[in-house]
Amino acid sequence: MFESVCLQFNAGLIEFEGKEDHVHLLILDLPQLSILELVFRLKGTSYIIIHKRKYPAVRTKLWGKALWSSSYFASSCTSASISVIRQYIDRQKTPD
Numbered sequence: 001m002f003e004s005v006c007l008q009f010n011a012g013l014i015e016f017e018g019k020e021d022h023v024h025l026l027i028l029d030l031p032q033l034s035i036l037e038l039v040f041r042l043k044g045t046s047y048i049i050i051h052k053r054k055y056p057a058v059r060t061k062l063w064g065k066a067l068w069s070s071s072y073f074a075s076s077c078t079s080a081s082i083s084v085i086r087q088y089i090d091r092q093k094t095p096d
Helices: 002-008 035-053 082-090
Strands: 012-019 022-028
Touching: 002 012, 002 022, 002 035, 012 082, 022 082
Parallel strands: none
Antiparallel strands: 012 022
16 A cells, blocks of 8 residues: 555656554655655555454554544765665565
8 A cells, every 4th residue: 555655646656665563764855745644645644444354453552542642753875875774674674
């Protein structure tokens, strides 16, 4: 679902991994919208899809009734190679 949202705005989802309480995304190019707008779309779309599917395991981990907190962290990676950032994200494997 994150890849689909990125493609709608000509951005490429390069890497994705997550833990129980957060996700890491490496996204290339954001020509059509700001990072804030993209994060809003990613969180909103994923909430709608997950809410419709009614995953019981997810419901026990919500922030009150919210799937996502209102915060996020974004950083550019012009000083680090993509391979180094991919390695970092890859090490953030989803828990069993």
